[in-house]
Amino acid sequence: MSEVPAHQGRRVVVTGAGAGIGRAIATAWLGERARVHVCDRDAHALEDFLRSTEGDLAGTVADVGVEADVERLFAEALARLGGLDVLVNNAGTAGPTGPVETLDLDGWRETLAVNLDGMFLCARAAIPALRRAGGGSIVNLSSTAGLHGYPLRSPYATAKWGVIGFTRTLAMELGPAGIRVNAICPGSVRGDRIERVIAAQAATRGVSEEAVRQNWLRQISLRRFVDAEDVAALVLFLTSDAGAKISGQALPVDGHTEGLSSSGDASSDPSGE
Numbered sequence: 001m002s003e004v005p006a007h008q009g010r011r012v013v014v015t016g017a018g019a020g021i022g023r024a025i026a027t028a029w030l031g032e033r034a035r036v037h038v039c040d041r042d043a044h045a046l047e048d049f050l051r052s053t054e055g056d057l058a059g060t061v062a063d064v065g066v067e068a069d070v071e072r073l074f075a076e077a078l079a080r081l082g083g084l085d086v087l088v089n090n091a092g093t094a095g096p097t098g099p100v101e102t103l104d105l106d107g108w109r110e111t112l113a114v115n116l117d118g119m120f121l122c123a124r125a126a127i128p129a130l131r132r133a134g135g136g137s138i139v140n141l142s143s144t145a146g147l148h149g150y151p152l153r154s155p156y157a158t159a160k161w162g163v164i165g166f167t168r169t170l171a172m173e174l175g176p177a178g179i180r181v182n183a184i185c186p187g188s189v190r191g192d193r194i195e196r197v198i199a200a201q202a203a204t205r206g207v208s209e210e211a212v213r214q215n216w217l218r219q220i221s222l223r224r225f226v227d228a229e230d231v232a233a234l235v236l237f238l239t240s241d242a243g244a245k246i247s248g249q250a251l252p253v254d255g256h257t258e259g260l261s262s263s264g265d266a267s268s269d270p271s272g273e
Helices: 018-033 043-052 067-081 105-132 154-177 192-205 208-216 227-240
Strands: 011-014 036-040 058-060 085-091 136-141 178-188 250-255
Touching: 011 018, 011 067, 018 036, 018 043, 018 227, 036 043, 036 067, 043 058, 067 105, 085 105, 105 136, 105 154, 105 178, 136 154, 136 227, 154 178, 154 250, 178 227, 192 208, 227 250
Parallel strands: 011 036, 011 085, 036 058, 085 136, 136 178, 178 250
Antiparallel strands: none
């Protein structure tokens, strides 16, 4: 007789799941036979995921930084799922690059709106359903940018530091209700997004893409980028019975970031968003 997956039947919402880390997380849940509802503001990416993936999956086109979109997302998700056991707050944006004095307020606000306001809005919408379920989990995606200062990426780093503060505060508020809250801090995640960041850095500095890539790798103890599936595996662990006593933590998945380059190469979005 085949073993029953640990997460079979769990009701899960994953934001920003049209591609990259979010898509890998949602796919991992489907592999556990969970019931999954996803969102993305990119309608084409979301449709591609829904069309090409098997399992108990549906989605909503939504921008998590827009209150009305979040309300619609959770109305659709809860109506379909009949409740909620897990929220994965993954949606994020890289934001602008440059010294603080060159950045405009609109870029700053947009980065915080998606990366921080979006987590607040989604958590606020999810918490009543998690309470009704008698407990559950929230996993917020931060970044190694939430653990270090990142020159030239101040809006992104500020938002990701904020995610960790939000996570620890929520863990304190929701612990008595049996709801655990953790943050995951990915480093450089292999994929199309990180390659675009590398290409942009190479063009800006007038060096080869391989030179940028090798410089980043030298700052990682394991000397390799992580995969989106590594992040997904930690999500599954944190929300499993094995992770039942883990809450209020900010856990890196980065191969151990040793430091930042004085040349500023590591100021690019470390998770490849």
